Structures are given as structure tokens and as C-alpha cells.
Amino acid sequence: MLVIIPAYNEEATVADVVRSVRSQLDGDVLVVDDGSQDQTSQRAREAGAMVLNHPFNLGVGAALRTGFRFARTTRYKAVAQVDADGQHDAADVSVLLERLSSEGADIVIGSRFAGGYEVGLVRRFTMRVLSRTVSRRLGVKVTDTTSGFRAFSDRAVEVFATGYPTAYLSDTVEALILADSHGLKIVEQAVQMHERQGGRPSSGSFKSALYFVRLTLVLMLHRFRRPRKQRGFGHLVSN
Amino acid sequence: MSLLQFIVVLEFVRRRKLLESFALLWLFVGVAGVVVAVFRSSVDSVARFVGITAGANLFLGVGLIFLLFVCVGLSVVVSRLEERVEILAEELTAVRGVAPPISDTADVS
Numbered sequence: 001m002l003v004i005i006p007a008y009n010e011e012a013t014v015a016d017v018v019r020s021v022r023s024q025l026d027g028d029v030l031v032v033d034d035g036s037q038d039q040t041s042q043r044a045r046e047a048g049a050m051v052l053n054h055p056f057n058l059g060v061g062a063a064l065r066t067g068f069r070f071a072r073t074t075r076y077k078a079v080a081q082v083d084a085d086g087q088h089d090a091a092d093v094s095v096l097l098e099r100l101s102s103e104g105a106d107i108v109i110g111s112r113f114a115g116g117y118e119v120g121l122v123r124r125f126t127m128r129v130l131s132r133t134v135s136r137r138l139g140v141k142v143t144d145t146t147s148g149f150r151a152f153s154d155r156a157v158e159v160f161a162t163g164y165p166t167a168y169l170s171d172t173v174e175a176l177i178l179a180d181s182h183g184l185k186i187v188e189q190a191v192q193m194h195e196r197q198g199g200r201p202s203s204g205s206f207k208s209a210l211y212f213v214r215l216t217l218v219l220m221l222h223r224f225r226r227p228r229k230q231r232g233f234g235h236l237v238s239n
Numbered sequence: 240m241s242l243l244q245f246i247v248v249l250e251f252v253r254r255r256k257l258l259e260s261f262a263l264l265w266l267f268v269g270v271a272g273v274v275v276a277v278f279r280s281s282v283d284s285v286a287r288f289v290g291i292t293a294g295a296n297l298f299l300g301v302g303l304i305f306l307l308f309v310c311v312g313l314s315v316v317v318s319r320l321e322e323r324v325e326i327l328a329e330e331l332t333a334v335r336g337v338a339p340p341i342s343d344t345a346d347v348s
Contacts, residue, residue, distance in 0.1 A: 030337070041338065051338040055328050062325060066332050166325060 001027030002076040003093065004067035005049070006060050006148075007084035011038040018047035020090040021082060030070060031084070032063040040084075060148070061171030065164040068152075072161040079152045088149045092191040096151035099189055106156040106184035107176070109142060110149030110191040126212055133219060134173060138180045142188050146172045149191060156184050173215055241272025264309070 003021050007014050018029050031044035035057035044051050052066055064081065071079045078100055080093045088110065096108045130145045152160070159182045165174035179186060248265045251257035257265075275282055275298065283294035291297045 042341075045338060045341040048340045050340060052332050053335065053338065054332050058325060058328055062329060066329055069329075069333065070337065 001025065001078050001080070001097065002067075002071050002074070003027055003029045003080045003082055004064065004071070005029065005031045005044075005082050005084050006034060006063035006067065007031050007036065007040050007044065008034040008057060008060075008063075009036045009038050009040060010084040011036070011040045011043050013086045014040050014084045015043040015047040017082065017084055017086050017090070018044055018049045021093065022048055024090040025093055028076075030067055032067045034058055034060070034063040059166050059171070061164055061166030061175075064171070065160065065162075065166065068157050068161040068164060071157045075154075076157070077154050079154075079157050081148060081150045081152070083148045087194055089192050089194065092149070092189075093151070095191065096149070096189055099187060100151050100153055103187060104185065105187045106153040107179055107186045108151040109144060109147050109176075109186065109188045110151075111142075111144035111147055111188050112191070112193045113143045130173060130212075130215070134176055137177060137219075138186055140186050140188070142176065142186070144188070145176065148172065153184075159184065174218060177219075241269050241276055244272065245269035268305075 003025065005014065005017060005021075014031060018031065021029055029049040031041070031049045031051045033041040033044065033051055033053045035054045041051050041053055052070060054063065054066065067081075068079070078097055080096060082088050082090070082093060092110060096110055099105055099108045127144070127146065131143050134145045135141050156179060159179060160175065163178055165171050165178065176186060245266065248257065248262055248269060252259060252262045279294075282298055286292070286294040286297040289297065291300075
């Protein structure tokens, strides 16, 4: 079992997250440091995590893909993703993993909304639209499409190790659609969310709006698009 | 103007700031500019032939469309480069390998 924590300039919180995950679960912890300029990598290692370092900032999607690729070469049976800012409760990771095995699901999404999480008006509208669109596409009700708190089966890891989308902010939604087109089973699980303990939110409102427009485009084009070419990974790498 | 552009492009190529394939495009544009400048009346007659009254309008219109296509083309090139940089960076991450945990004394006690 591997817990992947993508982190970008999260030195204030990453160590606590790593420690709480390690105290709750018997598994390995991998922090993917996405080109942080601060002590994220150092703090994570001190807290007992393995660390992969991106040479410069590539975005959460790329960090996850790096993590998935590591999980694939090391052959983990299950993988969980947790944010480095302390929003997620490490105790819930086992709940997600539980549903992975109990229902034979490939992706379990930890949903904020079922846990009574409040967001602003614009954000709420956006998320509702996304939720509706994605739910219709997948045939499964997903209320929190952009959650960064998820668990993955080894089948999902296999798909995502090469093809995880990396575009800014839209990686989560696109990933779900990609998973669906590979016939992976997606379920949702209600979880508790904390206020972030440090660091900054990853997006301003303008960027969010742009992201929403881009995502709409992606969703519309998705059916007509040629599949992405298999990328040239793996032949060099043996870690 | 076109002559100046021609010279600037050649200078960029000489300083190796511009790849020959892109230079070719802009040199061609320079040559076209010179031709148009020398045979100014020809623009007017071509314009009248395609049904546009003023030669300048034809010139600007064609120029605009041309530049639009160039921009789109450059965007495509940038997209491809971005994807390649991403792949390389991820490969590099993997090649560097995983940094192991630093033994935590607090954990042991």
C-alpha cells in the first residue's frame, strides 16, 4: 500500500501530514515534491517519507503521474492520494481503501460535500455543473469531481501511470473520464475535510474561470478526440 | 522596411538565435515585401481583379490572415515543446530515483 502526497511549497504542513498518515496506516508514503523552492523535500524525508523530486514545477497532475509510475514499477496493490496541506483526515484513508477492496472499485473519491463542507457561491455553482456533467458521463453519481483525496486500484495505477492528464487544475475531472473510458469502476465516499493548515489555495478566481472554460472544451471534444499517443516512458527507468 | 526585415532575419540566423526553418519563412515574407514595394501598381491591379477597390486593403487583409496562421502554427509548436519538456522532466525525476527517508530519531524512541 502506497500513499502518494503531491506537494509544492508545503514545508509548513507536509511533515505533519506524513506523520499522521504513517501513524494511521501500515504502508509506504511517497511525497512527490513538484519543484518546491522551500524545504518540502527535506521535511518530508525527516518525517519518514520517500521523496521524488521534480526538477521544476510541473503541476499536480504531473506529480501524480510520477507517483503512479513509481507505484507501478514497485507493484503496489493499492494507492491513495492525500493533499499535503492537511485538508484531509488520514484516518479516512483506510475508509477509502476499504471500499476499494469491498466493492472491487478502481477509484474511490473522497467527497467533501457529504461531510458538510462549505464553499463560495461561484465555486459551488461550478462544482455542481461539473458534478452533473461528469455524473451523466460516468453513469455514477459524483458530487465532488475535483477532490484530491482518492484511492486507486492497481488497474487504475496502470492506466494513470502513462496517461494521467496534467493540465492545470483540470487533471481530476479529466482523469475520471479517462478512467471511465478504460472501463474502471468509480465510486464515491463521504469524508471529513479540515481547513487547510497552511500554505495557499492553489487558484484565484480568474484562473478558476479559465479552467472551467477549458474543461468545458475538453468535455465537449472528448468523444471526438484521438487517444493520446502512448508516451515514451519506462524504457529508461528501472527504479 | 522589407529590406531591413530581411537583414534582421539574416542577422538572427547568424547569431544562431533563429532556426533556419523559421528563418526561411520570414525571409520569404521579406522577399515578398520587396517585390510588392517595387511593383506597387501590381497590387492595385490584382486587387481590382479579385474585386477589392484599394490595393492597400488587399495587402492588409492578406497580411492579417497570414499572420493569424503563423500564430496558430507557433502555438502548435509550443504545445509540442511543452509536452516534451514535461516528459523529459518526469523522466529525469525517475532517473534521479527516490530519495529515502532520513532516519527519524523521534520515530525510534
